[in-house]
Amino acid sequence: MSVSSGCRPRKRLASWEKYELFVQVLTQQATQREAAASWGVDRTTVMHICRVAKQGALAALAASVPGRPAGGCPEQAELAAARCEIERLRATVTEQAVALHLHQGKSRWD
Numbered sequence: 001m002s003v004s005s006g007c008r009p010r011k012r013l014a015s016w017e018k019y020e021l022f023v024q025v026l027t028q029q030a031t032q033r034e035a036a037a038s039w040g041v042d043r044t045t046v047m048h049i050c051r052v053a054k055q056g057a058l059a060a061l062a063a064s065v066p067g068r069p070a071g072g073c074p075e076q077a078e079l080a081a082a083r084c085e086i087e088r089l090r091a092t093v094t095e096q097a098v099a100l101h102l103h104q105g106k107s108r109w110d
Contacts, residue, residue, distance in 0.1 A: 011040050013049075021046060022053040 013021065021039050024030045025046065032050070036043040 013039065013041065013045075018049045019053070022049055025050055 017039065021035050024035050025032055030038065032043055032046045036046045039046075
């Protein structure tokens with residue numbers, strides 16, 4: 001049972017395709033309508049891609065501070081989070097060792 005609604009099936013674009021589409025519209029190599037037709041997507045999809053790209057660019061520029069390295073790639077953020085976790089765990093182990101020492105006392109080593 002096939003029902004034809006007149007709509008074409010949804011086409012999912014890869015991130016690089018979305019970027020190329022955005023650049024075409026941004027540099028006025030194509031209108032939104034022309035870009036939609038050439039990439040085989042709906043015009044509202046083109047509008048959404050352009051809106052998301054603009055918001056992403058504005059957020060990245062707002063986060064950027066001149067004279068400092070960029071906020072870092074995801075690997076750097078992950079490394080910083082891991083270092084914080086290591087420091088937290090080190091402090092916890094130290095605290096527990098002190099509590100154990102105070103609770104049990106230290107036996108002589110000789």
